[in-house]
Amino acid sequence: MKILLSGGTVVSMDPAVGDLDRGDVLIEDGLIVAVAERIDAPDAEVINASDRIVMPGFVDNHRHAWQTALRGIGADWTFPEWAAAMHRTVKPHYTPEDVYAGTLLGRLEALHSGVTTMLDWYHVAQSHAHEDAAVAALRDTPGRSIFCLGAGWGTTDPIDDDIRRVRSDLAEDGLVSMALGLRGPEATSIDTVARELKLAAELGLRTSLHIEASGTIAELREHGLLRDTTTAVHANGTSDEELRMLADAGGSISISPDVELKMGFGSPMTGRALAAGLRPTLSIDDVPSVGGDMFSTMRTAFAVQRGLDGGLRARDLLDFATVDAAHSCGLDARTGSITPGKDADILLLRTDDLTVFPVTDPAGTIVSAGHPGLVDTVLVAGRVVKRDGVLVGVDLAALRTRLLESRNRIAAAAGIPLDGTWRPQPEAE
Template identity: 85%
Template sequence: MRDAPGRSIFCLGAGWGTPDPVDADIRRVRSELAADGLVTMALGLRGPDDTSMDTVARELELAEVLGLRTSLHIAAEGTVTELRKHGLRRDTTTFVHANGISDEQLRMLADAGSSLSVSPDVELKMGFGSPVTGRALAAGLRPTLSVDDVPSVAGDMFSTMRTAFAAQRGLDGGLRSGDLLEFATVDAARSCGLDTRTGSLTPGKDADIILLRADDLTVFPVTDPVATVVSAGHPGLVDTVLVAGNVVKRDGVLVGVDLAALRTQLLESRNRIAEAAGIPLDDTWRPRPESA
């Protein structure tokens, strides 16, 4: 992530079912990442569904000591109630998914000043239930967007915006294109604690800018720029990118990045993992056998 030319947050936490404290690793990584760098840090909580409430409290305390925001994936009804009962809701925590929780619990998150991130593609594909975008707005939350599982769904924000928009419009006809663009920019920066540095083109902020081509035949002619980005945008439109004022992509090509070397490394990694797992690498599509 340090080598990548973008801005990112490394959210580190223990894996599901991990019994041991992860304090040492959290402190080590925090000491290596400056709070004002392009790569910053957050702490991934396990949550009461996966560990004890005492562990949740300890991890939240560690995050506060180190000045880290936290993230927690939730699905089950009652999780937020338990956190409230133990005084463990924070305005520095972003909750992810929340498909299985009630409108009342969404309001509990809003009352605590917490953030909520919707992962519409994964939630629909994996049967989590309808994304809570509209319910979150009704509860007083400004939802943000996430991918959650790149091996399973597309990893670009254009697809994520489009799915979130279409899913909610299909439910109740709500949302505007502008809502989705705000979810992915100003609201996202706020939920990450970076709204004083990025998320909008505002004097005094870092110049994080994405320039999209409007003459590409997939979107030409552009009449409503915001609606075009949300409903028809795709990575192929990205012409120029600036991160903290530095050009990192120009004319659709990354600047100073050896993509050939990266592709070689990626294939070598893929092949090594597949071999170790005993997974055959055969990209040939075959139809399913007919049932007897």
């Protein structure tokens, strides 16, 4: 099967391909086979990309999709309040059906807003049925997803059997693959970290690790546990020296700027990471607290760092949200840029929308003024999953009903109001 994206403004994110004011992209059997000003393909299905920016899909390498049913409830929360709410108050009342509904709608939301690849950082840790429900939801969404299985919040129990069980069911080269969510020395013993890293290497899994405190990266290095397959999430308290350690090891960093600023983590690490030799990547984190689209995430990271030192350019943010994030997931050979030979994970963004018209600088417009309403068409591995602004083959009315039922049941079971008045009480230190 061939598809020709015809006449769009191509922002390829591949220096060898470059950008085209007017260009065509030819897709065959799910792969990008050619990018040029004009391509003759009379046997291809033609998608008119005029008045559209053609760019690679976004890559979000850290999101907790199971929390989607409680969207917006934590807009005013600090991090300790979020932890008390999500992990100690509502999570015990989550059934596998709740996990499925939240993950499904969360992944569809991300796809709708142009996130073609998403790492779902799962830490519900209630039962095998809960894990299977999350995986099933990702499989039922036509996006490229990574199920990052981690232990429950604050638990020290071994998760080796869980990792092996789920890994045996997920092919490395499928649309849904797997990663291991490390607890790290802040949450468990260094011996446990070493064992989990050994297991990840044995199973061919990349790892992701939330970092809060200064000294964590140094401790990992001291014990020979820094890996080029590990993404450090947040790391706002990390020293410049530790960032250089992470860079020297070939690791990566995921920044969630809206959550970090609102919840009291500190300034996003964008500029400091670059200075240390790291390529920052961007992620949403959780939608009870912030919006779920990459446009607003890029804009926050851009504005904050420009305010600090004026050093970033708009295209840097596009790099962070596409090719750099794909690299952090070990998928840069398959996605992250419009490059012949890669899978066709591609967005068509409207340029005739009054919120962005006229588009003079495509990269500048995407970063400074982009929003999910511009996402007209989405392809994943060459399959059209959103067309003319509508997700293909998705019964959203039924799914909305399902998620509302889940939210209301969880809230009732947890005894919390849904009128915006609830403020969770953090545990006393």
